Amino acid sequence: MNYTAALSYNLTPFRTINTGASREAKKLQEKENEIRNELAFPVIRNHINEGFKELLDTYQEAMQDNWDSYGAKGITLSTLYEAERFLVALPNLIPKPDIAVEPTGDITFIWQRDIDHILALSVSGNNLIYFAGKNGINDKTHGQRIFNDAIPKFLIEEIRQVMESQ
Amino acid sequence: MTRFLNFLSKKFGKLWNRNKKRSQLSDSEIVDRFLVHGNHINTRLRQVSYVAFLPGPDSETSVFRTGGLRIEQIWQLAIKQVISKRQNCTLRGKGTLRVDQVRKISLDVRSDESSHELHAVIMKWPIEKDKRKMLAIDLASIAVLTTYP
Numbered sequence: 063m064n065y066t067a068a069l070s071y072n073l074t075p076f077r078t079i080n081t082g083a084s085r086e087a088k089k090l091q092e093k094e095n096e097i098r099n100e101l102a103f104p105v106i107r108n109h110i111n112e113g114f115k116e117l118l119d120t121y122q123e124a125m126q127d128n129w130d131s132y133g134a135k136g137i138t139l140s141t142l143y144e145a146e147r148f149l150v151a152l153p154n155l156i157p158k159p160d161i162a163v164e165p166t167g168d169i170t171f172i173w174q175r176d177i178d179h180i181l182a183l184s185v186s187g188n189n190l191i192y193f194a195g196k197n198g199i200n201d202k203t204h205g206q207r208i209f210n211d212a213i214p215k216f217l218i219e220e221i222r223q224v225m226e227s228q
Numbered sequence: 229m230t231r232f233l234n235f236l237s238k239k240f241g242k243l244w245n246r247n248k249k250r251s252q253l254s255d256s257e258i259v260d261r262f263l264v265h266g267n268h269i270n271t272r273l274r275q276v277s278y279v280a281f282l283p284g285p286d287s288e289t290s291v292f293r294t295g296g297l298r299i300e301q302i303w304q305l306a307i308k309q310v311i312s313k314r315q316n317c318t319l320r321g322k323g324t325l326r327v328d329q330v331r332k333i334s335l336d337v338r339s340d341e342s343s344h345e346l347h348a349v350i351m352k353w354p355i356e357k358d359k360r361k362m363l364a365i366d367l368a369s370i371a372v373l374t375t376y377p
Contacts, residue, residue, distance in 0.1 A: 124267075128314075129265070130264065130265045130267065130268075131264050131265070131310070131314035131315075131316075131317040132264075132284045132290060133284040133285055133286070134284060134285075135285065160270070162267045162277065162279050163267060163279070164279055164282050164361075165279075165282050165283065165284050165285070166282075166285075166357070168357070170279065172277075174270065174273065176273065177273065177275060177369050178369065180278075180365060182278065182361055182365065184357070184361070186357075192357040192358045192361060193358060193361075194358050194359075194361035194362040194365055195362075195365065196365065202362060204358040204359060204361060204362040205358050206356075206357070206358050
C-alpha cells in the first residue's frame with residue numbers, strides 16, 4: 063500500500079479485534095498495526111513537507127558548480143528527483159533529517175544525535191544510496207545499496223538506533 | 229672536484245634540508261580547514277559538519293598550516309587566501325585538526341605551496357563514496373570548531 067492509498071483510509075474501517083488465528087491473520091494484524099502507527103501521527107508527515115522545502119532551497123543554493131567555493135559540483139536535476147523520492151520513501155515515524163550537499167553534488171540526509179551518533183545517507187541520481195555513520199565510538203557502518211523507491215529496512219533500523227534517545 | 233662538490237653540499241645542503249623540512253608536516257602540526265558555507269557547520273551541535281572535510285573534484289581537501297599564528301592572523305589568512313579569491317563566499321569559521329589525528333585514520337597531509345606557502349592538502353582519500361563519507365565523519369568528530377566573530 064503506498065502512502066496516497068494509505069491516506070485515503072481513515073482509522074475506522076479497521077476492526078479493533080483480530081479474530082483470526084492463522085499465520086496469515088497474524089501477519090495481517092502486524093501490517094494493520096504498522097499502518098495504524100503511520101496514520102496516527104500525521105504531524106510527522108509535516109517533517110517530510112518541511113524536507114521538500116529544504117530540499118528545494120538546497121537545490122537553488124547549490125545548483126551551480128563551485129557552490130562551496132572549493133570547486134564542488136552542482137546538484138543535477140536527476141539527483142534532486144531522486145532525493146524527493148527518498149523523502150517520500152521515509153517512514154512517517156522517522157525524525158526529519160538535516161539536508162546538505164556534498165562536493166560531488168550528492169544530496170545527503172543526516173541524522174545526528176551527537177558527535178558519536180550520526181548516520182548520513184546520500185543519493186546522486188544513479189539509484190544508489192551511499193551511507194556511512196556511527197552509533198557510538200566503535201560501532202561504524204558504511205556501504206552502498208540499490209534504491210528502488212524503498213529504503214532498505216536495516217538502514218531504517220540504523221536511523222532509529224542513532225536517534226534512539228530522541 | 230670532490231672538494232668542490234663538498235663545498236657545494238655544505239653551502240646549499242642546509243638550505244635544501246630546511247626547505248625539505250618545511251614541506252613535510254610533523255605529527256604535532258596544526259592545520260585549519262576554513263569553513264565558507266552554511267553547509268559546513270552543524271549549528272545545533274556546534275560542530276564542524278563532515279561535509280566540510282569531503283574532498284573536492286581533485287580528491288584533496290584544502291587546509292592551511294596555522295600553528296604558531298595568532299587567531300587574528302589566521303582570520304586574515306582565510307580572508308586573503310580563500311574569501312577574497314572567490315565570489316559570494318562568507319567566512320563562517322574554521323575546523324582545527326592535528327596532523328597525527330588525520331594520519332591515524334589512514335589519510336595524510338602534505339604541503340602544497342602552489343598557491344601559498346602555508347597551504348596544505350589532506351590526501352589519500354579512497355575512491356568509494358561511502359568510505360570517504362566515513363573518514364570525513366571521523367575528521368568532523370575530532371575537529372575543533374571556531375566560529376568567525
